[in-house]
Amino acid sequence: MIRLLFTSTEFRSFVAEGISTTRSLLAPDDAMVPVTSPLTPPLGDGEETDKKGAVVKRLKVQAIKKDIKQSPKKVNLVAKLVRGMRVEDALLQLQVTVKRAAKTVYQVIHSARANAAHNHGLDPDKLIVEEAFVGKGLYLKRLSYHAKGRCGVMVRPRCRLTIVVREATAEEEAKIAKLRVSNYKKLTRKEKQLMPHWLIEVSPRWARKRKEEAGATA
Template sequence: MITKVKATAKYVRVSPYKVRQLTPLIVGQSVAEAQRILSFTDKKAAAAPLLKVLNSAIANAENNDGLDPDELIVHTAYADEGPTLKRYQPRALGRAYRIRKRTSHITVVVSPAEEN
């Protein structure tokens, strides 16, 4: 039986484009290596919530399914687009520019290494 454990964070106030730049870096890596990559990357705005979801997936695997965290790898990681907050910036001559504050739904799936 293949055991895949998932963790999701919804409505995270970071653009999905920024998170999607980091997801290919961690897919297929062991969870320790993925945590290391996210800790030392330059893209802290997207790495912090992604690391938080990864840690949550590891905790779910350990506490809910009794899996050993040292044997887990990142099976998949993706960021879907959430609702966009629309704001307006005043401009010259009575105009207004739209500001789109994007949100993400971040999902990380981990599984034991021998089952992939």
């Protein structure tokens, strides 16, 4: 015997309001349309929509690395070197830079390029390092033992690095193409940064002197 969970009056009211009282699905499994979860992020295609529904392409993509165990001043010396460069030229420059922070900056720029290409659909060959700035992190204080039973306080600095990349405009692409055939005379600072494959010499001067002396003696 089947026991009803509601009376006939309630059943009539449910039918009048269009409320189903059956446990079976109204539509077969083949006719069901899957609904995406609001918690699942959409795949990046390089295009976003604004409040009006218009498609807007993201212009800037960033990558951040925190808790770098180095002084922000030393990391900023390398970040300043590649600021404004093309991403390909910046990676080439960092490969020949004799600085400990060059490896860290290289990793963050490489990560920013991957984010721009994979998540937002930007062209990796047209990317430019728009911003490269360093922020101060947590400074840890430790004891520094001195002579005669005394001690001081030494600081172990930490910092964070932020790299922002964007696609080059048509004017910048034309300027880069022009610089490839020019003789690099009387260039502005921005033009020098956009100079294709123009690596800055960062080897120590004492190493240069030793090479010159070795060549003179030979």
